[in-house]
Amino acid sequence: xxxxxxxxxxxxxxxxxxxxxxxxxxxxxxxxxxxxxxxxxxxxxxxxxxxxxxxxxxxxxxxxxxxxxxxxxxxxxxxxxxxxxxxxxxxxxxxxxxxxxxxxxxxxxxxxxxxxxxxxxxxxxxxxxxxxxxxxxxxxxxxxxxxxxxxxxxxxxxxxxxxxxxxxxxxx
Amino acid sequence: xxxxxxxxxxxxxxxxxxxxxxxxxxxxxxxxxxxxxxxxxxxxxxxxxxxxxxxxxxxxxxxxxxxxxxxxxxxxxxxxxxxxxxxxxxxxxxxxxxxxxxxxxxxxxxxxxxxxxxxxxxxxxxxxxxxxxxxxxxxxxxxxxxxxxxxxxxxxxxxxxxxxxxxxxxxxxxxxxxxxxxxxxxxxxxxxxxxxxxxxxxxxxxxxxxxxxxxxxxxxxxxxxxxxxxxxxxxxxxxxxxxxxxxxxxxxxxxxxxxxxxxxxxxxxxxxxxxxxxxxxxxxxxxxxxxxxxxxxxxxxxxxxxxxxxxxxxxxxxxxxxxxxxxxxxxxxxxxxxxx
Numbered sequence: 001x002x003x004x005x006x007x008x009x010x011x012x013x014x015x016x017x018x019x020x021x022x023x024x025x026x027x028x029x030x031x032x033x034x035x036x037x038x039x040x041x042x043x044x045x046x047x048x049x050x051x052x053x054x055x056x057x058x059x060x061x062x063x064x065x066x067x068x069x070x071x072x073x074x075x076x077x078x079x080x081x082x083x084x085x086x087x088x089x090x091x092x093x094x095x096x097x098x099x100x101x102x103x104x105x106x107x108x109x110x111x112x113x114x115x116x117x118x119x120x121x122x123x124x125x126x127x128x129x130x131x132x133x134x135x136x137x138x139x140x141x142x143x144x145x146x147x148x149x150x151x152x153x154x155x156x157x158x159x160x161x162x163x164x165x166x167x168x169x170x171x172x
Numbered sequence: 173x174x175x176x177x178x179x180x181x182x183x184x185x186x187x188x189x190x191x192x193x194x195x196x197x198x199x200x201x202x203x204x205x206x207x208x209x210x211x212x213x214x215x216x217x218x219x220x221x222x223x224x225x226x227x228x229x230x231x232x233x234x235x236x237x238x239x240x241x242x243x244x245x246x247x248x249x250x251x252x253x254x255x256x257x258x259x260x261x262x263x264x265x266x267x268x269x270x271x272x273x274x275x276x277x278x279x280x281x282x283x284x285x286x287x288x289x290x291x292x293x294x295x296x297x298x299x300x301x302x303x304x305x306x307x308x309x310x311x312x313x314x315x316x317x318x319x320x321x322x323x324x325x326x327x328x329x330x331x332x333x334x335x336x337x338x339x340x341x342x343x344x345x346x347x348x349x350x351x352x353x354x355x356x357x358x359x360x361x362x363x364x365x366x367x368x369x370x371x372x373x374x375x376x377x378x379x380x381x382x383x384x385x386x387x388x389x390x391x392x393x394x395x396x397x398x399x400x401x402x403x404x405x406x407x408x409x410x411x412x413x414x415x416x417x418x419x420x421x422x423x424x425x426x427x428x429x430x431x432x433x434x435x436x437x438x439x440x441x442x443x444x445x446x447x448x449x450x451x452x453x454x455x456x457x458x459x460x461x462x463x464x465x466x467x468x469x470x471x472x473x474x475x476x477x478x479x480x481x482x483x484x485x486x487x488x489x490x491x492x493x494x495x496x497x498x499x500x501x502x503x504x505x506x507x508x509x510x511x512x
Contacts, residue, residue: 025248025313032306049352052295060302061332064309068328071313071321130292130352 004044011037024070028063035059049130179283187287191264195427196226202470209474236416241316244413248314253414253421256307260428263300266293267435268355270445270455285445285455286355293354294342297436301338301391305331307425308393308410315413323409326481327393333488334390334397340496341377341384344503345440348373354436358444374441379499381441383492385468388433390488392426395473397484434465 014034021027035058042051137145200215200223207214215222240249270285290296305328312324349357363371374381390397411422438444438461445454479487 025245029248029306029310048290048292049295052292052299055299056295056302060299060305061335064302064305064328064332067306067309068325071309071325 004041007037007040007044010034011041025067028066028070031066032059032063035063049133176283183283183285184287187264188261191261191428191431192424194431195424196230198427198430198466199226199229201466202473205467205470206474209471230420233416233420238416238418239413241413243316245314245316248310249413250418252307252311252314253418253425254307255310256304256425257421257428259300259304259307260425260432263297263304263432264428264435266290266296266354267432267439268358268444269435269458284355289355290353292352294346294352294357294440297432298335298339298342302335304425304429307422311414311422312410315410317413319407319412320410323412327410330390330393330397330484330488333485334387334492337383337488337492337496338387338391340493340500341380341387342440344377344380344496344500345373347500347503347507348376354439354444358439358446361443362446370443370446372441372443377441377499377503379495380503381437383496383499384437384441385465386492388437389469389472390484392429392433394426394430394469396476396478398473398478430466430469431462434462434469437465438462 011034014030014037018027018030018034021030035054039051039054039059042048042054203225204214204222206212215225218224218228240246265287266289268284268286268289272282272284308331309324309328312320312322312327315321345357346352349360351357351360357373361371361373365371365375369375411419414422435458438458442461442465445458447454447457
């Protein structure tokens with residue numbers, strides 16, 4: 001239980017610091033720390049496979065690309081186009097929308113947390129076995145799995161098209 | 173404390189010290205082999221046959237001045253070598269290096285020659301390898317120097333590109349071994365075909381083995397893929413601004429990564445500790461196999477010239493990746509048709 005609180009605290013504090021940082025490089029690193037703590041929680045839940053996948057996919061592959069982009073842009077300071085002294089309610093509409101969404105999220109979290117019953121029983125074998133995960137993925141959840149891969153393919157093609165457009169214009 | 177627990181702690185410390193000294197030993201052998209290949213003598217002055225040269229190097233590095241560029245981000249600048257060294261040590265924790273032993277009957281229950289027996293060991297190694305990229309990237313960025321930044325960017329692009337082929341080569345072995353545990357994979361390779369060919373996966377996966385070794389060289393930033401530190405273009409790449417012990421940590425990480433990649437290759441493709449005679453001398457076979465791969469690494473470095481960077485990227489994406497995907501498909505079909 002001590003470990004649970006440790007990993008939980010690291011995850012929450014790191015996530016809060018991600019948005020409190022002005023330097024995007026530190027934000028990226030704190031997000032990685034948060035993912036690492038999350039992966040520790042998965043280990044505590046007897047799901048080492050999910051824990052390792054969390055590290056490989058999120059902390060490893062995706063965040064390296066984030067870091068890559070931040071480094072290439074070389075933006076040590078975040079550009080802000082508002083005056084910090086202006087009252088929050090008078091700031092641009094997008095920020096007010098963000099505040100509303102944040103309040104909704106907090107309310108939903110509180111609501112769901114009060115509804116937790118301490119049954120604590122779930123089929124632990126299902127998350128341990130890699131074979132079970134694979135079988136489920138390619139039978140019961142085959143449709144969702146394939147749709148997700150098509151979605152990623154579309155995003156990739158879109159990114160290539162957008163990147164190519166720029167060079168074509170520059171080449172003329 | 174039970175005897176088994178004490179044995180575990182001793183084993184962990186032993187692996188730590190062994191990795192440290194293997195790095196020192198590798199430095200010596202690398203210099204000796206390089207000298208041999210170039211018809212020189214190599215280190216001879218310090219100790220008999222220059223054997224104490226690594227010790228002299230370590231002492232020299234310790235007493236050097238620790239320099240730090242004024243414009244560097246000091247926190248990340250000090251963190252980067254620590255990440256590199258930690259990742260290098262951590263990856264070896266899940267590598268088994270011998271059969272279970274009772275230490276000549278000293279222990280009641282057999283001790284597993286492995287620091288942590290994780291049932292997803294192969295993926296753990298892969299995960300830690302993907303973490304070690306951060307050490308190099310952050311070193312490049314936080315130094316606030318153009319050579320460091322370019323070296324860091326190059327190496328991150330290189331490591332991400334070759335990680336894909338590396339992962340697919342691992343996946344093919346997982347299909348054959350039918351497990352994610354390195355222990356299970358080694359056990360699946362015991363015995364022999366027709367009584368004399370050892371059942372090593374290298375014979376079933378010749379293409380996978382080549383892909384793994386190539387990607388392994390790129391992952392460890394060794395010649396002919398040592399672009400992060402291409403001297404002629406980038407001074408010393410990501411560790412240009414590092415000196416003294418923080419430089420030593422990068423150096424250490426590089427050599428330990430080499431040992432780990434070789435040890436994993438031995439477990440995955442060369443049957444791990446399995447060999448003739450009894451299982452109790454399995455660690456001897458393991459050391460011999462790892463040593464052979466390490467020699468191959470050094471041999472490669474002093475034989476082949478460095479690639480050009482665009483050649484490296486084109487090779488990784490247009491040759492190695494398609495080959496490893498094909499290898500995975502063929503392996504999967506073979507496993508489906510003939511069983512494991």
